[in-house]
Amino acid sequence: MDDGDVLRAYAKRAAEYTSLLGSIDDMHELDRRRIECWAGEVDGHIIDAGCGPGHWTNFLNGRGANISGIDIVPEFVExxxxxxxxxxxxxxxxxxxEVDDGSLGGVLAWYSLIHVHPAELPVVLAEFRRVLASNGRLLIGFFDGAADETLDHGVVTAYYRSVEQMSCLLQAAGFEVLEVEARHDDGSKPHAAISAVVR
Structure with missing residues (x-):
């Protein structure tokens, strides 16, 4: 799954996606607490990588974080x-x-890696490592399941990741895994989050 596929698919449905999933009030309370707590430990600027309609970016901005959002989809950015x-x-x-080496305190990648082809995950994680300062923090959220198995996604091809897989990839990219959360709520796809720091 390349950037062009994701861009085209979400560009067609950006407004629909925003109306369905673009409100912080509709996000899980545990996710709000986890992300806010994580951001409070970051020293420096944060990028919300794959920010979509910007609700998480704005949420953290409202809580005092020095944060900006990026997305491949111009419609989302607008x-x-x-x-x-x-x-x-x-x-x-x-x-x-498109930021300098070691210039960021944190990268939030909340469900933005689900469309990245398995072969490209090391490339993206290496980019996160490049832009983070010493002791920079990374928080990743994803669908927890069999590594790289495709899942039923309403917009474009997406992948499950396993905690073990993501932990190994993070370590290979130069991160130390600090904390892992897995949550399997009734009626929802299994969720996982990993907090990591630059080694």
Missing amino acids: IAGTRFPDVSFHVSSLRSL
Whole structure:
């Protein structure tokens, strides 16, 4: 799954996606607490990588984080900028974040890696490692399941990741895994989150 496939698929449904999933009030309370707590431990600027309609970016901005959002889909960036004019958003790829080496305190990748082809995951994680400062923090959220198995997604091909798989990839990219959460709620796809720090 390349950037072009994701861009085209979400561009057609950006407004629909925003109306269905673009409100922080509709996000799981445990996710809100986890992300807010994580951001409170970050020293420096945070990029919300794959910010979509910008609800998480704005959520953290409202809690004092120094944060901006990037997304490959121009329609999402336009929507986010209109909804949250006090927050900076711009178009960029996860594979090339267009910031200096070691310049960030944190990267939030909340469900933005689910469309990345398995072979490209090391490339994206290496880019996250490049832009993070020493002791920089990374938080990843994803669907927990058999590694790289495709899942039923309403927009474009997406993949389950296993905690073991993601932990190994993070370690190979130069991160130390700090915390793992797995949550299997009735009626929802299994969820996992991993917090990591630059070694």
